Amino acid sequence: NTVAGGKTKLKPACRMATMQWDDELAELAALNVKQCDMKHDACHNTDAFKYSGQNLAWITFYNTPNATKLSLRSIDLWYDEIEDTKMEYINKYPNGYRGPAIGHFTVMMADRNIRVGCAA
Template sequence: MLRPVVALLSIIGVLLALAEAQTPNYCDSALCGSSTHIACNNNGAWASTCPTSPAPSAVTFDLAQRKQILKMHNVRRNRIASGLMAKYKPAKRMATMRWNPELAKLAALNVKQCKMNHDACHNTQTFKASGQNLAMYGYSGPQSGMTIPQLITASVNMWWGEQKDASMTIINKYPSNWSGPPIGHFTAMAQEENTHCGCAAAFYTESGMNNFLMACNYATTNWVGSPVYQRGVKGSGCKTGTNPNYPGLCRVAEVYDV
């Protein structure tokens, strides 16, 4: 009569071992080199820098909000890739962006600092050079005075709005020691190999002001001296064809070396 129990315990032991083996080791130096990963020895608690009264609150984006974030990225990527934006040439092989839960989980750790500070490293086994955009939106009155979709829209529009200060010179060769107006959020959104993103947000109150802090982690980042995207006939470099919903972007099956 003990055999079924022993067998069940053995199965549970195997499952636990498999789960442990699949849990990423974010303290592995191979992920970040000499930098410390945001998730290394991080139990997910709010940082000591966060206000305590009232307590901060995490925002885990639901399906509709995740779709909104992706659409806002892909619509804008499609426009620039199609050559429909003044100053910008079309892109020959720009990815369609998709959601990645692990990137979103790591973004949630960033916003729990209650500070608009980039973390030193949030790479994953899949995305070894992950990029990051942060946005802070402050407003007075009741927290419910703005909806999550409205705050997402405001945040992403702030990032993309930097396009007015960028140019094809920057797109063709990402600069080092850039001293002009901010362009990094826009160029992260326009990076051709950004196949995935994952985002999170938090609310906290400081000096009577509501603060909505949003972080998006991306598959990759821009490299100094390299193009943000390769210019050319839109979609002409897509090996799998173009996305029927976003004809300036490659299909989601397109593989990139990120």
């Protein structure tokens, strides 16, 4: 809502998508987690989502993990890329973009993204 409402340095959203949960994407995310290897996997596209993306996060914790807190912390880490993001970057991303890492943020903000699936 912060970005969509224009409460950041970026333009307000004119057609922000509504995210919906997708079981198939969640299953693919779980398979990635089970590999215990912190890297994007080569096979995460589906028939429905030919150009799916992956946002990964590595968080160290010392107490009993809480999945909700870990998920929210991951989202915060990706959102923090807004500090390095400008509208001119978003308009070119990913084609022709040369600059700091903003891919996690742009994936979360892109209006064409309508489904999400997560695993921890």
